[in-house]
Amino acid sequence: MSILIENPEQTEQLALVIGEVAQPGDNLVLTGDLGAGKTTLTKGIARGLGIDQMVKSPTYTIIREYQQGRIPLYHMDVYRVEFGASELGLDDYFEGDGLSVIEWGNTLKEALPQDYLELIINKDESDVEKRTIDFQTFGPQATAFKERILLKLACCQ
Numbered sequence: 001m002s003i004l005i006e007n008p009e010q011t012e013q014l015a016l017v018i019g020e021v022a023q024p025g026d027n028l029v030l031t032g033d034l035g036a037g038k039t040t041l042t043k044g045i046a047r048g049l050g051i052d053q054m055v056k057s058p059t060y061t062i063i064r065e066y067q068q069g070r071i072p073l074y075h076m077d078v079y080r081v082e083f084g085a086s087e088l089g090l091d092d093y094f095e096g097d098g099l100s101v102i103e104w105g106n107t108l109k110e111a112l113p114q115d116y117l118e119l120i121i122n123k124d125e126s127d128v129e130k131r132t133i134d135f136q137t138f139g140p141q142a143t144a145f146k147e148r149i150l151l152k153l154a155c156c157q
């Protein structure tokens with residue numbers, strides 16, 4: 001299924017909800033072109049988790065860890081990781097006690113988490129603020145995660 005986003009405020013709203021309902025070991029892969037809104041979404045997720053520290057894109061570090069929220073946030077950007085992804089030890093994060101958010105995660109291929117929710121963010125050709133976000137689930141934990149997100153979005157909008 002997919003949802004329509006009209007402006008950055010709605011992206012923020014979705015992100016807050018994701019941060020509020022995330023459970024330990026949930027994995028979220030963010031897919032979308034440059035400037036689609038992957039980092040913007042991650043910043044809102046951090047706020048939803050109760051993290052007030054500034055979230056910066058981990059492009060040059062691959063991973064940034066935030067421990068001060070309700071559960072840990074592991075923010076990864078694997079745009080530049082092509083070879084040897086399986087040697088990075090990302091599985092320890094994927095199976096850990098936090099929420100892993102992986103920008104460009106679809107490039108990991110066989111090093112992807114076993115169970116993950118993928119959000120595919122598509123820009124609109126005619127409106128710079130519009131997005132379509134497609135939800136794809138890979139595994140039962142992802143399905144439960146998606147359902148918690150949609151339930152909370154519907155209840156409070």
Ligand SMILES: Nc1ncnc2c1ncn2[C@@H]1O[C@H](COP(=O)(O)OP(=O)(O)OP(=O)(O)O)[C@@H](O)[C@H]1O
Nearest residue numbers: 007008011033034035036037038039040128129131
């Ligand atoms: N509805 C929207 N949701 C999210 N961002 C939006 C929206 N409308 C406009 N924007 C703008 O689009 C840009 C998204 O940038 P962001 O860094 O989050 O993208 P990204 O997907 O992480 O890109 P990159 O692949 O380069 O890391 C921001 O400048 C933001 O203000």
Ligand SMILES: [Mg+2]
Nearest residue numbers: 038039057103
């Ligand atoms: Mg980014």
